[in-house]
Amino acid sequence: MAGRLLYEHQADGTIHSYFRYESSWVGDPDAFPLDPVNLPLGSEVFRLRSRSGLWGVLEDALPDAWGRRLLQARHGIDVSRRNNIDLLLLTGWAEPGATGFSGTTAMPAGLVRPMDLDMTDQAISAAETFEQNADAVSLPDFFISGGSSAGGARPKVLARSGTVLYLVKFPSINDPSPHLMGLLESFGLACARRAGIPVPEFFTIEPRPGRVALAVRRFDIGKRNGRHHFLSFQSLVGTEEQLGLPYARMAGILRQVSADPETDIGNLFKQMVVNILICNRDDHLKNFSMIFDPGLAGYRLTPAYDMVPNLWQMQHVLSVNSRTRDITRKDLLAEGSRFALSTRRSRRLVDAAVRGVRTALADHRRILDQLAAENRLCARLLDNIRRNLAAMAPPAGRTA
């Protein structure tokens, strides 16, 4: 057991919480802090007064919009944030990640049972019916057990194929078409990979023509299928107000706690540049995380995830040189200085990102042109990506 949480509901609706690591945990040579910034390992009692009563790292274990809808449908409970502590106890083991919660000192209940990847077709249909009318469906068990823990808003489920574990994201009935988002996210991840950013293995699944799901291999699975703990930058930064927060805020945390800050800061910078280039504007702090690597006995930036060119949002969530739109090459380089990168290194990283996105664009050209022909928003998106690439390329006359 890592630690204990005590809490008291206050008359004003807030919750006073106290957290302390178990002495057996602190004394274990393999122990690690659940949050290296806000809950460093030690014997201190941490205190918090908030609406949810939970430190960010514990809230991370709870689902967001999608999983909460499933929990509400299955258990008919209050799924608002003020009921987060009860939801955690109901969740038991939370996946992805490695945390589990119990109201006693007994081990948590509720092991996650992932769906078999071969069931993707049925799962897409179940997700569709559920989105149409959450009250009217009886959900397959794998949907609750494998689907209600992961964060994020889009329909998804945890799945396995043999011994390999995946996160599978489905089309939503709110998408312009049921193949669009899977294909766009696959392109987004391909851009990151081409730019040399670590990305988990991923592939699209089209169990029936026109409906595309995206499977991403889980990065929190270690040797012999053990789970690794990770937490979002929302928890690490410890803020709920993230609109316009500089990307460099995450770089500061990497410098402070990463086991390999040089590599991680470079990769985060490239990820920022790719996000700008491909209009991945839903770049909020839950879409970036750090994971504990037992081999290194330290935290690292996770591989990139949820990199989706965005059809609707006009502004980024995080800022680059204090801007959330109309970001230029100069802004990227200025943010590079805030990352404490030399101008030379920032330039190289921007150029690597531009080359990566260009290559991915060429690789996906046929499919992207087809999507643009089908959908006006997609056509505009593709134009914007091409315009960004032209604007962010090195100025004429400079090669590196």
Ligand SMILES: Nc1ncnc2c1ncn2[C@@H]1O[C@H](COP(=O)(O)OP(=O)(O)O)[C@@H](O)[C@H]1O
């Ligand atoms: N490859 C992965 N391995 C483990 N956890 C992941 C992986 N990809 C995403 N996650 C976790 O699942 C959450 C939801 O995934 P995400 O792709 O962000 O979905 P959404 O588009 O609904 O936001 C993420 O916030 C992250 O915590």
Ligand SMILES: [Mg+2]
């Ligand atoms: Mg997300």
